[in-house]
Amino acid sequence: MKTYRILVADDQPGNLDTIIRYLEESSGIYSILNATNGKIACKVAEKKQPDLIIMDWEMPVMSGIEAIRYLKAQDVTKDIPIIMATGVMLSPAHLKVALDAGAIDYIRKPIERTELLARVNSILKLADSYKMIKEQNENIQSTNKRLLELNYEKDQLIHVVAHDLKVPLSHMSSLVHIIDPNADNLTEKQAAFLQMIGQSSDRLIKLINKILDIEAIESKKAKLHMEPVDIRLLLRQVSEEFTHVAIRKNIEIISQIGEGIVWADKTHLTQILENLLSNAVKFSPKNSQVQVHCVAAEGNIRVEVQDQGKGVLPEEMSQLFIKYQKLSTRPTAGEKSTGLGLSIVKQYVEAMQGRVWCESTPKKGAKFIVEFAQHNPAVQSNT
Structure with missing residues (x-):
């Protein structure tokens, strides 16, 4: 059974003896220390560190x-x-x-046995709970x-590996693309293998670039060139680039794009839109539609990309923008997914003081929304 160490501080021997007697007679779990003034009580407390202190208000020295x-x-x-014990200072103000000084409770004199033991037991239980929670927090x-x-x-290792792989892969990709797959000295199988090597190396380079992009953002090394960007032209350009990818799955990209100039980094904004369009096509079934809207909303420009896929489960929403996360919904035609695209979107959007979120109903598709400040020359020309 646990023994509790209790320090009783009181300059009146009668009061001191009464409290000590009540505690000792109640059970065998209390080890009692005593002091006759505040200064002695402080020294004993610092040295012995009791589980509880019962402190008289009026004492000499301190x-x-x-x-x-x-x-x-x-x-x-x-x-x-x-616990503060007092027989004189009984007003609410006292x-x-x-x-306010730090007492957790008080007890009036003359000390009544039942009240004393009830307060002591209650506070020791609370103290035990507090210690347990504190230890758990420290462990956490x-x-x-x-x-x-x-x-x-891990991030440092990934960065080093990605950086060291980028140069040789880029050289390999360049050499592969120099070779003409239609050359007479290549068989049909060799030409196919050559094409596969080129596609694989290109995919690896894109993956490495994404990893390095995230590392640059997280380490605050990414440099933003903020400027007015015509998001209408950019959206049309990105939509046209993804048309050939969508055609393979007979997916129609429908755009409703209003005019809008946003304050953003054009290169990073392009990557954001490319990732959102890529995701929408990747997770949409064949013979469906991807809708791209751009509208003004309360001084901001909002871009919405809606697919007709299976959507995002409510319990997975919190994982959506975390890097390397792969959710239960999978691409519909076996496309590769690194789990980096949406993480890059979030990092870039927030770096440009924008917002990004997702609205989704399972089996009814997902809508990704990004919002940026509309360009205001009077405010943003000097930032």
Whole structure:
């Protein structure tokens, strides 16, 4: 059975003896310490660190209030619960002073046995709960710190590997594309293999570039060139580029694009739109539609990309923009998914002070929405 150490501080021997006797007679779980003034109580508390202190208000050398304030200012004693005992300072104003100083409770003199034991038992239970929660929080913080360290190490490793792979892969891709697949000295099978090598190396380079993009954003190394961008022209351009991809699945891209100039980095905005269109086509079934809308909304320009896929499950919404996440909904024609596209979208949108979110009903498709500030020359020309 656990033994609780209780410090009783009172300059009156009769009061001290009464409290100690009540505690010792109640059970064998209390180990009692005593002090006859606030200064001695502080020294004992710092040295012995009791589980509970019962502190008289009026004492010589240092009063109970002064002792409480001192103890609550020390790291080793600040969490020890203190009950203020008083027979004179009984007004609401006095009790407020005690509680503001750091007392957790108070008890009136003359001390009544039942009340004393009830308050002591209750506060010790609360103190045990507090200690348990504090230990759990410390364990969680320690675990989180270690996870952050591991995550940093992982990101560093990925960055180094990606960076070191990019150059040789780029050389390989360039060499492959130099070779004419229709050359007379190549068999049909060799030409097909050559094409596969080219496609695979291109896909790897794109993946590496995405990894490096995310690393640049997260390390705050990405440089933004903010300028007025005609989002109408950009959307039309990106939509046209994805038309040939959509045709393979007989998907129609329907655009309703109003005029709008946004304040953004054109290169990153292009990547955002490309990722959203790529996702919409990738997760839409054959013979369906992808709708692209661009409208003005309360001083902002909003782009909406709606697909007709299976949508996003409610329980997976929180994972949607986390890097390397692959959700239960899969591409409809076996397309590859790295789990990086939406993470890049979110990082770039927020870097340009925009917003991005998703609205989805399972089996009824998903709508991804990005919103940027409309260009205001008077406000943004000097930023």
